[in-house]
Amino acid sequence: MTEKVCGPDVTAEIASIWSKIQSDFRSWTPDQRNSACTRILIPLKMPIWTPGGDSKAFLHSMADINGWDVLPLFQNTSLWLRSYPIYDATTGGPCATPSSLRPSAPPDDDAHESDQTCSNTVQVGGECWLNGTVNYGTYGIMLKLCKDEFPFKFALALQMGEALIRTYKSIGPHPEDPTLPIAWVRATFNGGSSAKPSNSGNRPQCKCTCPCKGNVTTWDYVWEPVKPRIHAVKPKIPTKPAPPPPLIPPSPGASPIYTVLPGDSLAKIAKDFYGNASLWPKIYQANKVIIGTNPNMIKPGQKLTIPYK
DSSP states (O other): OOOOBOOOBOHHHHHHHHHHHHHHHHHSOHHHHHHHHHHHHSOBOOOOOOTTOOHHHHHHHHBOTTSEEEGGGSGGGOGGGGSTTTEETTTTEESSBSOOSSTTSOTTOGGGGOTTSOTTEEEETTEEEEHHHHHHHHHHHHHHHHHHHOTTTTTTHHHHHHHHHHHHHHSSSSOOOOHHHHHHHHHHHHHOTTOOOSSOOSOTTSBSOOOOBGGGSOOOEEETTTBOGGGSOOOOOOOOOOOOOOOOOSSTTOOOEEEOOTTOOHHHHHHHHHSOGGGHHHHHHHTHHHHOSOTTOOOTTOEEEOOOO
16 A cells, blocks of 8 residues: 655745735735735636536636635646656656646646645645645735735735635535635734644645655746736746666775665666666665664765666
């Protein structure tokens, strides 16, 4: 049975991007700040009813619900959490495992957020969350900025934002519980960019043992119309490095030195060098002093001696 492991720790990255949103907002003109706040708090536009369409599609046409996001936390741009080095389809690890029930499904497919997997998950403060749930902390940051900037027009910014979330989550064929999204909104609204809710994460079965951090990808945000989605930088998906060449001792009796990369495991290294993952104990025994007592806890940057097969 595959061990359930959460995705990367993004605690530092979300605090940084939320601080940037605050800084950017304060640098905008009064008209820009007003436009941005109006967009996320009064997100109405001319509705479009499609015969045979569902109620959530109608809400999408009426409410401009895509006016804000931190992109690595947005479901439609979460492929980075299902890609190397977070998830390696060849080895089945090391993080956000098991991955999606249907890896090739469209980005917004519910298979990527099934509670049977740890796909699309991130660690924040030692708790495992769906990345989309954490994204609601972005909304809390924005609501607080709007209330402080426009204390009369948006005096009830938090209440207005919560009402929008409850409405959005209740409409459609599969209503969702708004409790945890609202908990994130309240946490950052009241506590700022380093805050998190006191609630437990919504993927507690996924262990927070992933060695990767959120800095494996790029972080950007959307706040229409001033910071439009069309110009935002999507999360970078790192390119998996080519496997090392076949093991050839440089001189009689010498052994190559391998530098551990994010996403590596001893089994993966053994497969790359020996063509057989089951030979990982040979590498472990040669490097036990460096690795320690747990062969599953190798760290990026460690230099391991690879014994000749």
